[in-house]
Amino acid sequence: MHIFRLPGSRIIKTGTAVFITAIICEALNWPPVFAVITAIVTIEPTVAASIQKGLIRFPASIIGAAYAMLFTYLFGHSALTFTLAAVLTIFTCSKLKLDAGLLVATLSAIAMIEVTEAHFAQAFFTRLGTTSIGLIVSTLVNLFIMPPDYSAEISKKLHVLHTKTSRLLIDTVDALLEEKHADSFKFIYQSDQHLFEKTETLCHFQREEWRYHRSTQEERRKVHFHVKKLETLRQIHFHLGNLLTLDPEPLFWNYTQKERIRQSVLILASFIEDPSKKQLERPLHECMQPIIEEFWYAKAEAGAESEEMNRLFSIEISLLYELLAIFELAEELESHSIFLQKQSSPPLYDYRK
Template sequence: MRKTHKKLFGSRVVKTGVAVFLTSLICQWLNWPAVFAVITAIVTIEPTVNDSIKKGIIRFPASAIGSAYAVFFISLFGNSPLTYTAAAIFTIITCFKLKLHAGLLVATLTSVAMIEVIHDHYLIAFFIRLGTTSIGLLVSTAVNMFVLPPNYSSRILTNIDTALANTGEELKAIAKDILFQTQDCAQRVRVQETFAQLKKKLDTTDKLLHYQQSEAKYHRLSKELKQELQDEEEKLTALRLVHYHIGNLINTPLEDITWTKEQCTHIVTTVQALADTMENPDSFRIQQHRQYIKNLMEQFWQCKKEEQLIYKEDPSTFFNPEIVILYELLSIYHLVEQMLNTNDEQTKKASLH
């Protein structure tokens, strides 16, 4: 029930209602038909103020084009099927040619809807449509800016925390079921699906971050909020890199791994510790984290020495799978440390305040 309540009465729903009410109220006061202004007001409530302004600049001339075609063709053919067809087609073609894509739908709706209500005084009707369109654009943009201004910070942080935890789970699966050749095909499919879902989650979070950065142009942010926005961007960048390194692990050819069972178990333990830290960031301890890094580094250099001996015998040999795996794990360890150190610094600052 709570989820339904949030979905039905989110900030954009509330803002749309306020914009429609104010727009229709102004049109009623001016004795202008409100329907065209209300249509414009509804579509102008965008995720950010910046989008409302940018798309509004496109929708105004597009609506003017649609209105002009409606007036022109009704003066030629009257209220007939030919008028509706010609107005719609020419509005679409003109908006497309002028690259007014964001305003194409509204312009076409305005054009065909006007035909029904215009009976005479075509020029006056045209300017009234421009006026109602302007009212819808201005009111919606103002409402978007001042009524419940868009704030995506909490969603961004939630997405980042969720993505970090999911990445940890995926890392466990890779270590147990892929790196060490358990031949579990179903598990490999699940890993690939999780990898794709994480990509979508990161893309969504990136879009939210872009929205939040756009909002910063129109609402003055405190020093703390600016720092928070920068930290969110850095965390998201680090998560994308972690995702990239996991992709490399998934796609590393693993047929020729020469590690002993003991070495494999050591890697699994190390990955398990990293995954637990990613799933529970509060358990992060820098000394313990760096000890695992040190152990991985020792194993990495040992593999490097062995590879150099192989290279002398066969110069055409590229990096062996062991070195690739260790390099990717070390990279992920480094990125996770960066992210969780940022968390610790934020916690310390919050406690000081």
């Protein structure tokens, strides 16, 4: 266990923005508290988000400051002043769709009431100045100091998703082949869903950063294929969710048939875990032949039974169909990996020169 850890980039950038903002405000003899609050909340995961939300927070702050000074002038430091300033700031920002700046504007308005005794116009314009300083400093810090780079984190999370998806496939199919409920894996499935969402968010952040920072063609290509792999894994995960909803029933397969299916699933799961590794002695399509054969056999046998049971698909057909759908998506993963490897490999030396 690590007792002492180096602070993350966002903590460092927040501290830097606060320090610079406070220094500037002190040099101008302005109260730094409002500028510091603005600087703290303007440090976003990406530069694009800092700029976009900064453009929203500035007018929201103007609204909050205006209400604070108006009601302080009319009613002094009374309960009515605090109430009206807070309620009307929230109402106005909501109506103008300035939700990203609503909280900061409201808190700053309440704080301004307490520290303003007179010279309301001066206090209002000072508030605008400090807000501008906080926004500008924090945006520049986010742009130039430790600019965000999520590519390594995306690769790491993708590797985890490959492993977790592979493991979930094995466990789910084992439970169904043993004619047991797979309910115990639904929590893992939901946890994986959250990891997918986090990884997709990081991909979005990385693409946003390309608008403000230079990137090589190789870096862009790598993230592009990360996104493609993530989408394919998402689809595999969807079919795993379908498997988890199947109700276990007695299967007509004997032990030998179940083992053939299980062995094919183990190979498929191993391939999903690392589609770039040359670990198969035979092509994946050939390894999946037992499942393909069992699927067509089950369809042929299920015709009369499905009419008697008033059901379109048996448990065997449903299970095999989802496995075949996952198999096709696994081949997509292979194509992504092969293409990325070809793009990343060094060019051949031209001996004719």
